[in-house]
Amino acid sequence: MAFIKKYITDTGENRFRVFWRSPDGQQKSKSFDRYTKARDYQTKLEHDLREGSYVEPSKKTVRELLAEWFEIHKHKRGLEYRTIQSYEYNIKHINGVIGGKLVQRLTPGDIELMYKTLSGLSGKYKQGLHSTLNLAFKYAIKTRLLSNNPCAAVDRPKKIKYQASFVHPDDVQKYLDLFSDAWIYPAVVISMFCGLRRGEISGLQWDDVNFKKGVITVRHSVVDIKGQRVLKKPKNNKTRTVNMPQGLVRCLKEYRKKQLEYQLLLGDENYRKSNFVLTEDNGTVPAVSYISRFFNRRIKSSDLPRVRFHDLRHTAASLMILEGTDLKTVSEILGHSSITITADTYAHIIDEAKKKAADNLEKYFL
Numbered sequence: 001m002a003f004i005k006k007y008i009t010d011t012g013e014n015r016f017r018v019f020w021r022s023p024d025g026q027q028k029s030k031s032f033d034r035y036t037k038a039r040d041y042q043t044k045l046e047h048d049l050r051e052g053s054y055v056e057p058s059k060k061t062v063r064e065l066l067a068e069w070f071e072i073h074k075h076k077r078g079l080e081y082r083t084i085q086s087y088e089y090n091i092k093h094i095n096g097v098i099g100g101k102l103v104q105r106l107t108p109g110d111i112e113l114m115y116k117t118l119s120g121l122s123g124k125y126k127q128g129l130h131s132t133l134n135l136a137f138k139y140a141i142k143t144r145l146l147s148n149n150p151c152a153a154v155d156r157p158k159k160i161k162y163q164a165s166f167v168h169p170d171d172v173q174k175y176l177d178l179f180s181d182a183w184i185y186p187a188v189v190i191s192m193f194c195g196l197r198r199g200e201i202s203g204l205q206w207d208d209v210n211f212k213k214g215v216i217t218v219r220h221s222v223v224d225i226k227g228q229r230v231l232k233k234p235k236n237n238k239t240r241t242v243n244m245p246q247g248l249v250r251c252l253k254e255y256r257k258k259q260l261e262y263q264l265l266l267g268d269e270n271y272r273k274s275n276f277v278l279t280e281d282n283g284t285v286p287a288v289s290y291i292s293r294f295f296n297r298r299i300k301s302s303d304l305p306r307v308r309f310h311d312l313r314h315t316a317a318s319l320m321i322l323e324g325t326d327l328k329t330v331s332e333i334l335g336h337s338s339i340t341i342t343a344d345t346y347a348h349i350i351d352e353a354k355k356k357a358a359d360n361l362e363k364y365f366l
Contacts, residue, residue, distance in 0.1 A: 001046045004038050018042050023054060030057065053147040055104070060145060062106060063099035066091050069136040080232075081225050090132040093118060093125075103145060108153040115157055123159030130156050164314040164345050165307055167192070169322065172315070178302055183280045184294055186255045188312060190216070194242045195316035195334045198309055199223055202288045203231055204277040206256065214249050216242045218335065224288050236337045252277070259283070317342070318349045322356065 002020035009015055016038035017031045032038040048054040070091060074084050097114040098106065111133065115126050133151050140146040167175055172192065179188045187201045194216060196204070203220035210217070218241075221234045234240070244252075255277075262281055263271045272283035279285055286294075295309040307315075313334070320330050327350070331342040343350065 001049055002042045004035070004042055006035075018045065020045055020049070022056060023049070028057070048147060055144050055147050058102075058104055058145055060103050061099065062101050062103055063095045065103050065140055065145070066094065066099070066132075066136050069139045072139075073135065081230075082223065086128060087132055090125075090129050093121070094129055094133060103140060106150050108150050111150060111154045123157050126157035127159055130154070164317075164349075165311045166315040166318040166349075167307055167311065168305075169319060171304065172319075174304055175307075175312075178298060178304065179295075182294075182298065183286075184278075184291065186252060187278050187291060187309075188295070189248055189251050191309065191312035192315050193245050193248055193319075195313045195320075196242070197221065197235065197313060197335075198291055199288055200234055200335075201278055202229075202276075202286070202291065205275045206277055207275065209252060209277065211249060211253060214244045214246070216244060218242065222288050227287075229285065229287065234335060236335060238335055240332065240335050242333055314346075317346055321346060321349045321353050324353070324357075 002018055005017050005019060007015055007017060013033075015031050015033060016035050017029050018038050018041055019027070019029045022028050030041065032041065045054070070087060073079075074087065094114070097117050098110055101110060115129070118126065118129070121129075130151065134149065137146060137149040137151055141149060175192070176185075176188065179185045187198075190196050190201050190204070191198070196216070196218060199221035200218050202222040204216065204218070205220075208217045208219055217239065218234050219239050220231050223230050223232060259279065263273060263283065265271075266282060270282065272279075272285070274283065274285055276285045278291075292309045299306055317330055317334055320333070321327070327342055328339055330346075331339045334342065336342050
């Protein structure tokens, strides 16, 4: 099936060339400087040809493979813009370390060294790199560029267990007071007491708020794509209904009244009329990213502990758990895909709630 032929170069150097025919009948050859290398290659080559795992020798680099795979993969139906962005981010970091290496010469050790080199990235992001590489190598196997996946011999990077931050119950009123005079106030209250995500609040319209029943229906979420607001379904494609505390009902009624007052004051020419709940004083619907920027600026100017806007959602979950709400209900309110996510995210709060429950039984020992 394959044979080795010795030859002498013009410089008098001994070389050894392996000859074989590929499955499509083409004559192929590869040269080596030592007979043992040529023999080892011959042995592997004959095994691959016999077992049907033969791949054509290629000088394609990891960078070229990723570009080829991504060009096909990004057009898959249902792939969201943020997912595409994460792939681009992953590919950029992979190429920065091993992009120039030949795909067929890449070893599991090269991949492990890449993870060590990118020590500044979190375990979560390294898992993203691993998933991207794994998909690209599966494509390489499918297109007969590789016979096996180098990622299969590499342990998936571990991520540090996330512990959510939240506003302490004693400080809740302080944060509410800090934002009470700002257009963002309804977003702060909705997130802190109903647990809606930033994009969900941004996509909330007045038709979604039922004052009579005291409920909010989460039908949409907004993402910023290249400077444009895009309305889409909520995360996990699940519409959900969230009950509002009466304080939030009063807050939103007052806010709606203010919107109408600003509309009359500024007039149709200066007020940007829309049906969205969250708007700036002149009716402008803020970009999703601006909500966080405004929130962070005001927090930074105060003496309150630093939290992110997303931590208000964690605060809602924490308050519910500490008040004895069962985990399944909390999970449904937050719109988690499973109760396991809720349990993992708020494990430390659940432990605190268990301690509180035990302490409440102390009165029976008196």
